[in-house]
Amino acid sequence: MINTQRKKAGKKMKINRVILSLVFLVLGFMIAFSYQLTKKQQSDTSMTDHEWERTIQLRNDLIDLEEKNRQLQKELNEKQAKIIAIENEMAENEKNLSKTAKEAEKLRMILGKVKVQGEGVIVTLNDGNYNHEEGNVNNFIVHEHHVLKTVNELYISGAEAIAINGKRLKNNSYIVCDGPVITVDGEQFPAPFIISAIGDKDTLEKALTIQGGVKDQLVSDNIVFKLEKLDRIVMDPTLGNRAD
Amino acid sequence: MWLPVLGLVIGITLGLLTDMSVPHEYQNYLSIAVLAALDTLIGGIRAQLQNLFNEKIFVSGFFFNIILAASLAFLGVHLGVDLYLAAVFAFGVRLFQNIAVIRRILLTKWDQKRKNEKES
Numbered sequence A: 001m002i003n004t005q006r007k008k009a010g011k012k013m014k015i016n017r018v019i020l021s022l023v024f025l026v027l028g029f030m031i032a033f034s035y036q037l038t039k040k041q042q043s044d045t046s047m048t049d050h051e052w053e054r055t056i057q058l059r060n061d062l063i064d065l066e067e068k069n070r071q072l073q074k075e076l077n078e079k080q081a082k083i084i085a086i087e088n089e090m091a092e093n094e095k096n097l098s099k100t101a102k103e104a105e106k107l108r109m110i111l112g113k114v115k116v117q118g119e120g121v122i123v124t125l126n127d128g129n130y131n132h133e134e135g136n137v138n139n140f141i142v143h144e145h146h147v148l149k150t151v152n153e154l155y156i157s158g159a160e161a162i163a164i165n166g167k168r169l170k171n172n173s174y175i176v177c178d179g180p181v182i183t184v185d186g187e188q189f190p191a192p193f194i195i196s197a198i199g200d201k202d203t204l205e206k207a208l209t210i211q212g213g214v215k216d217q218l219v220s221d222n223i224v225f226k227l228e229k230l231d232r233i234v235m236d237p238t239l240g241n242r243a244d
Numbered sequence B: 001m002w003l004p005v006l007g008l009v010i011g012i013t014l015g016l017l018t019d020m021s022v023p024h025e026y027q028n029y030l031s032i033a034v035l036a037a038l039d040t041l042i043g044g045i046r047a048q049l050q051n052l053f054n055e056k057i058f059v060s061g062f063f064f065n066i067i068l069a070a071s072l073a074f075l076g077v078h079l080g081v082d083l084y085l086a087a088v089f090a091f092g093v094r095l096f097q098n099i100a101v102i103r104r105i106l107l108t109k110w111d112q113k114r115k116n117e118k119e120s
Helices: A002-045 A049-111 A144-156 A201-209 A214-220 B002-017 B024-049 B055-079 B084-119
Strands: A116-126 A161-164 A175-178 A181-184 A187-189 A193-198 A224-235
Touching: A002 B002, A002 B024, A002 B055, A116 A144, A116 A201, A144 A161, A144 A175, A144 A193, A144 A201, A144 A214, A193 A224, A201 A214, A201 A224, A214 A224, B024 B055, B024 B084, B055 B084
Parallel strands: none
Antiparallel strands: A116 A193, A116 A224, A161 A193, A175 A181, A181 A187
């Protein structure tokens, strides 16, 4: 009887122990967990006065830096605007320069300083066949004024460059009669005279061959007039400044 | 005697290893629950020393107090009244009373023991 009671008591004791350990487990868990949480929170938020001061100081520094940044940014924007203005000006200058260069090129072409090429016409003037029975020999040769007339007519019709026997004419060229030959810018040329002109070939042709025009006048002066239309004529530049 | 200690150790280890994070507003509840658990434990020890210990009361009180304290704090938060203070106050007072009783009992026991030794 006593034995069984003891056994019962022992069993009860064991159950007690188990329950008690369960309670302790829960308690330990809760205490440890709470402790851990509190510690974490403290490490997150707790700040000493010194830290506060430091934080405030750093924050002020940050604000100052931001202010400075903004100012610099503003300055940068201004400078950039200035640069853009300068660049625009430069582009304008560049444009002017290229325009000027083009003009210079054109002027050089007119002056005969550079090699030029293009479509045009070639007029050949040759002396007529001299017949003793028909009077003065002077009536059968090409005179300087014939050449001059042709050249003028060509210029009027829009020729851009003209050369006589390969000699480029310039703005200050001269053509003079020198007996049986013609002097162009100091160089003497005998007949036949090959006048090449660069320009619109159809226009030039029509200008010369118009009825009562240069061709008719020359032919009536017993001159052999020949006209060729070419798609490409090349003219060398004038050499040196001899005639300038 | 080693089984409850083992439970305590396992519990503390588990608690330290758990990397769960409770939202800030719920941490009050946990503290209250811990307080309630401590109160019940001390109460249990006192009862044991006074030979009044009843395991059913102890276990039910342990869990019930925890839940009640937590729900009280919860209610307080939602009503806008700091009701958890009531729980803290009640548990704190009881905790000190129980500890005082335990101390007195232990002192009397010790005194008696010394008297017995002297007499013998």
